[in-house]
Amino acid sequence: KAGVTQTPRYLIKTRGQQVTLSCSPISGHRSVSWYQQTPGQGLQFLFEYFSETQRNKGNFPGRFSGRQFSNSRSEMNVSTLELGDSALYLCASSLGAELNYGYTFGSGTRLTVV
């Protein structure tokens, strides 16, 4: 059974550009969450989607956005990139909306902004 797939694995962008990251959840999983991991701030929640609806959003500026498609695949977009956006972005999928299902994480996309 395929795991959570994130593409691309590595990305280098220039300040001011925008970027789109993709996440394909485990087949049958309807919940997708995104997290940002940096050495200084650790792991921080970005947003969660369930059945194409954003259910939850973290404390990030509006430059960070996301969406989920009918096949549960999700994308996140960061516009007007800043140096501080350099991070490992992790996607997690879950079977349902309840916490006791647990989350399966992908390997992440490492974004470097120069």
Place this chain on the structure above:
Amino acid sequence: AQSVTQLDSHVSVSEGTPVLLRCNYSSSYSPSLFWYVQHPNKGLQLLLKYTSAATLVKGINGFEAEFKKSETSFHLTKPSAHMSDAAEYFCVVSGPEYGNKLVFGAGTILRVKS
């Protein structure tokens, strides 16, 4: 106020000796608690989860954790460390008071000496 505190940023053990990674949480309700492991340049793997069932939770790779409400602790243990256990470990809390999102501790880096 911090929601989850991992009491040690680094732990070093010898191969074959017990592992103890400490975690304290703050919650007004009965939370959901998780331990995740992250190997270098990899995503997060779920070790175990507590969701109001048995207080002693057994996970993968010989790890287990005990939920102690009176001490607000959820320490991770393993009887005998293996070299492959060297990684970063995250204690995670969630529940309705956290908007049902995962809130991560700062992480504990486990070093295993041969």
